[in-house]
Amino acid sequence: MSEVETYRDRARAWLASVEPRFGAAARLGLREDEDLALGRAYLRARYEAGFGGIDLPVEVGGQGLSAVHKRAFELEEIALGPPTVYFGISLGMPVPIVTRFASDRAWARERTIAALRGEEIWCQLFSEPAAGSDLAGVRLKAKRHGADWRLSGQKLWTSWAQYSDYGVILARSDPSAPKNKGLTYFWGDMRARGVTVRPIRLANAHHDVCEVFFDDVEVGDHQRLSEVGGGFSVAMATLMIERYLSRTAPGSGRRSISFCRLRGRPGSPAGRPSRTAASGR
Amino acid sequence: MVSLDLERLELAQNARRSLERTVSTPDILAHLGTPGAVHEPFWTMARAQGWSAALVPEAYEGLGLSLGAFGGIAFEIGRRVAGAPFLTTSYAVIRALIGHGRESDRQRWLPALASGALIGSAALGAGHGLAHGSLRFSGGRLDGIAPGVAGGAQADIAVVLADGEDGPVLAIAELGPVRRRRFDSIDTLRGTADLIFPEVAAGVLARGREATEAALDVLAAQAVLCAFEQAGGAADLVERARDHACARKAFGQPIGAFQGIKHKIATMYGLSELARAASEHAALREGAPDFRQAAAAARLQAIEAYDTCARECVQVHGGTGVTWESGLHLHLRRARTLAIELGPAIVWEDILINTLLAEGR
Numbered sequence: 198m199s200e201v202e203t204y205r206d207r208a209r210a211w212l213a214s215v216e217p218r219f220g221a222a223a224r225l226g227l228r229e230d231e232d233l234a235l236g237r238a239y240l241r242a243r244y245e246a247g248f249g250g251i252d253l254p255v256e257v258g259g260q261g262l263s264a265v266h267k268r269a270f271e272l273e274e275i276a277l278g279p280p281t282v283y284f285g286i287s288l289g290m291p292v293p294i295v296t297r298f299a300s301d302r303a304w305a306r307e308r309t310i311a312a313l314r315g316e317e318i319w320c321q322l323f324s325e326p327a328a329g330s331d332l333a334g335v336r337l338k339a340k341r342h343g344a345d346w347r348l349s350g351q352k353l354w355t356s357w358a359q360y361s362d363y364g365v366i367l368a369r370s371d372p373s374a375p376k377n378k379g380l381t382y383f384w385g386d387m388r389a390r391g392v393t394v395r396p397i398r399l400a401n402a403h404h405d406v407c408e409v410f411f412d413d414v415e416v417g418d419h420q421r422l423s424e425v426g427g428g429f430s431v432a433m434a435t436l437m438i439e440r441y442l443s444r445t446a447p448g449s450g451r452r453s454i455s456f457c458r459l460r461g462r463p464g465s466p467a468g469r470p471s472r473t474a475a476s477g478r
Numbered sequence: 479m480v481s482l483d484l485e486r487l488e489l490a491q492n493a494r495r496s497l498e499r500t501v502s503t504p505d506i507l508a509h510l511g512t513p514g515a516v517h518e519p520f521w522t523m524a525r526a527q528g529w530s531a532a533l534v535p536e537a538y539e540g541l542g543l544s545l546g547a548f549g550g551i552a553f554e555i556g557r558r559v560a561g562a563p564f565l566t567t568s569y570a571v572i573r574a575l576i577g578h579g580r581e582s583d584r585q586r587w588l589p590a591l592a593s594g595a596l597i598g599s600a601a602l603g604a605g606h607g608l609a610h611g612s613l614r615f616s617g618g619r620l621d622g623i624a625p626g627v628a629g630g631a632q633a634d635i636a637v638v639l640a641d642g643e644d645g646p647v648l649a650i651a652e653l654g655p656v657r658r659r660r661f662d663s664i665d666t667l668r669g670t671a672d673l674i675f676p677e678v679a680a681g682v683l684a685r686g687r688e689a690t691e692a693a694l695d696v697l698a699a700q701a702v703l704c705a706f707e708q709a710g711g712a713a714d715l716v717e718r719a720r721d722h723a724c725a726r727k728a729f730g731q732p733i734g735a736f737q738g739i740k741h742k743i744a745t746m747y748g749l750s751e752l753a754r755a756a757s758e759h760a761a762l763r764e765g766a767p768d769f770r771q772a773a774a775a776a777r778l779q780a781i782e783a784y785d786t787c788a789r790e791c792v793q794v795h796g797g798t799g800v801t802w803e804s805g806l807h808l809h810l811r812r813a814r815t816l817a818i819e820l821g822p823a824i825v826w827e828d829i830l831i832n833t834l835l836a837e838g839r
């Protein structure tokens with residue numbers, strides 16, 4: 198048996214042991230706040246069992262294993278159906294980017310561990326009303342304020358911003374430079390003064406994304422994760438992770454039907470798929 | 479011919495104006511939260527405009543419109559994702575009574591169906607292409623369950639295809655004693671419910687092979703009406719995709735200038751026009767020997783057009799497309815539901831192939 202197979206067996210055994218507490222069945226009928234709380238408890242248990250941050254470096258609190266190990270674990274985890282959705286963006290892109298680009302290593306380690314334990318959540322503040330596919334068109338302004346910065350503008354479609362403690366932000370620091378040269382990449386505190394979060398109702402009747410407004414929000418220069426004007430390349434690094442992540446995310450492939458069933462909680466207008474709708478074409 | 483077409487056009491345009499006044503997206507969104515709810519303003523208007531009477535013969539207090547003439551109205555209803563399935567579901571009962579009912583039954587029920595005082599529904603198991611085998615007929619009574627009946631939550635009367643002692647039976651029953659088990663579906667406005675028959679008195683319309691043939695004829699007629707509705711939905715989606723593609727800019731130009739978007743919308747347009755043409759053709763073949771074949775073709779075109787347009791229109795809209803408020807999901811929900819209600823594509827592929835094979839023999 199290969200090393201990865203052994204690892205996968207170990208993952209399966211652990212997941213089976215927590216199924217009664219965190220499995221899909223345990224989530225049925227929960228309100229979103231209860232589901233989120235259960236998710237936090239699950240992440241903590243997962244971290245303590247040694248399955249948190251599988252492919253992140255040991256130095257920042259991860260397990261230092263390969264992407265193949267992570268995939269092996271996730272394939273088993275999807276079958277369990279625990280409430281990980283609120284942490285998908287957080288642990289998917291912002292946290293790995295912080296572990297890679299933050300210069301204060303002790304701080305990065307602290308944040309990573311807190312996020313892996315489900316204590317803190319990060320969001321990704323990229324898209325705007327006029328900048329979606331055309332990401333380099335972002336307009337949210339970053340203006341110098343002494344050595345530091347002030348941010349003003351609007352982000353849109355920010356997943357789980359309403360639950361987030363921190364976010365990674367792509368902002369325009371130089372409006373006169375060519376479109377993808379005038380951007381700078383920061384991290385920000387979602388509780389800072391001047392940040393307003395407004396959830397948006399989606400077609401499934403849930404509020405999975407938000408509008409986020411920045412009104413002259415103070416950001417220190419130490420919160421910069423790129424060179425000034427070098428934000429686009431860190432944004433590309435973020436999206437390269439996202440590109441591969443979407444292929445492994447829960448909900449992909451065979452398990453998506455049970456996932457949909459779960460999302461349509463009783464009493465929600467999203468509804469359960471009717472028996473025929475699930476099987477018909 | 480010309481004056482008939484003008485009359486049809488005028489009917490459709492009037493319908494469109496009435497629907498624009500009475501049915502709005504926020505309105506329908508509000509109803510989506512209430513499983514089994516009917517959009518009363520729509521149904522009240524449908525009755526007042528005589529839409530419930532449209533396909534009932536004049537002899538029974540109906541308007542006696544052709545399938546094609548009323549199809550133009552169904553097209554507008556589909557465009558608006560208007561809520562209340564009764565026009566199609568009642569039509570099944572109307573059609574079954576005209577084709578197979580006793581004169582006394584026609585006089586008893588058709589005028590009430592025409593006024594909309596009586597709501598009809600059908601459980602035909604897609605002509606046993608989707609055999610449910612869960613409904614039995616014996617000694618003049620229906621017993622068992624008819625699963626997932628559109629309009630079942632509100633209907634007063636139903637035609638059903640049941641298993642009798644010596645083969646299938648097409649029966650008609652008032653639903654007073656029937657228990658309704660409503661369930662949440664993705665399109666709550668269809669009033670879908672399981673009908674549970676505890677030995678309910680029913681009349682026989684046809685038996686044996688005649689019963690399945692009759693059920694298929696009723697389904698075919700419903701399918702044509704539904705295809706108009708689906709084609710109308712698809713047409714709305716084409717227009718909305720086009721409007722968004724002209725207005726939304728990315729990379730310094732309207733997204734409609736990018737091949738990925740413009741070819742998508744061209745495909746949507748092609749499919750929606752084919753669905754409309756196939757519906758018109760089928761309506762013209764009403765009463766002809768190849769009606770069932772034309773109806774199957776219309777249904778298959780309409781399923782593909784509405785499904786594809788609903789999906790692609792969301793894609794063209796980017797993030798906006800998946801918001802609650804955009805209401806595009808109303809089309810997605812309706813497209814999926816209509817694709818299944820009268821039997822899914824695979825059943826109609828069989829029906830089409832069987833009619834083609836019969837022709838070749």
Ligand SMILES: Cc1cc2nc3c(=O)[nH]c(=O)nc-3n(C[C@H](O)[C@H](O)[C@H](O)COP(=O)(O)OP(=O)(O)OC[C@H]3O[C@@H](n4cnc5c(N)ncnc54)[C@H](O)[C@@H]3O)c2cc1C
Pocket residue numbers: 286320321322323324325326328329330331353354355356357405406726727728729733736737738739793794795796797798800
């Ligand atoms: C559920 C959900 C969660 C999200 N979460 C986040 C998040 O956490 N953080 C974040 O920053 N963003 C998030 N987004 C936003 C997402 O990244 C954008 O929706 C996406 O980038 C598309 O942008 P848009 O919606 O503005 O669509 P547009 O860019 O306006 O695109 C509309 C359509 O045009 C097409 N198009 C655009 N340009 C071209 C071209 N050159 N050639 C061909 N076709 C083109 C697109 O493919 C699309 O079909 C989320 C979106 C959704 C739906």
